[in-house]
């Protein structure tokens with residue numbers, strides 16, 4: 672066992688209280704990794720875990736196991752000092768949101784992440800940007816330490832892998848499949864988990880469908896750009912993965928961009944690629960992510976401007 676994992680287990684063994692969280696507006700990997708981590712700790716150690724999130728936890732994740740254990744962060748007293756805080760799948764400090772103060776106050780901070788990040792915030796980092804989901808790093812640690820698990824933990828790890836790899840479409844190393852094979856052998860039924868996520872509000876699906884219908888195409892149809900206005904943004908559930916998938920099914924489309932007018936001068940950008948890496952483009956807008964799936968949030972600029980800038984950014988791609 673490497674010394675970082677050994678230190679991690681020692682900290683868990685000695686802790687009485689553990690705070691567990693991920694990035695704000697959690698996606699499948701973020702929320703499921705949090706819930707799986709907390710359950711693993713409670714099954715294998717004596718510590719009490721508190722799971723928190725900031726922003727919106729999407730409706731499509733309402734039916735995942737242990738969902739009720741994740742609390743909106745302001746439900747937990749800011750005065751409480753946790754022995755350990757575990758920050759999973761968070762990407763960068765500014766994406767932690769409301770719970771950041773609680774994290775900073777914790778006696779020991781651990782991070783487990785698969786995002787590229789030059790400025791880690793923890794005392795102990797168990798990061799690996801080659802892992803295809805944070806849940807995969809968690810799975811590896813579970814195997815190394817020999818933690819007891821259960822059906823809920825296995826379902827949560829499986830949902831995290833399915834959502835972060837787009838049902839395996841983005842797997843590059845194959846590790847997602849290897850891990851899933853083990854989970855399936857132990858009783859995970861993939862179709863049931865995918866069905867359980869078919870739980871979006873009708874409005875959310877209709878908003879995404881309308882944005883698909885109104886998408887624009889540039890550079891000989893190689894770039895598709897969809898836009899969600901501020902009024903429609905309120906009805907979204909998740910990041911618009913369905914919309915990005917549909918546009919990516921069009922013959923000749925290589926890059927898909929979704930612009931979300933979150934506030935008048937705050938524009939969310941999601942980018943997907945079927946060709947060259949686009950994480951550099953996300954980075955040029957102050958964001959980041961993975962080679963073929965990345966994003967950014969631009970503050971202080973309008974939808975119109977960001978629309979023009981993103982089209983310009985794809986020039987020559």
Ligand SMILES: [Mn+2]
Pocket residue numbers: 700701760785804805835
């Ligand atoms: Mn992730």
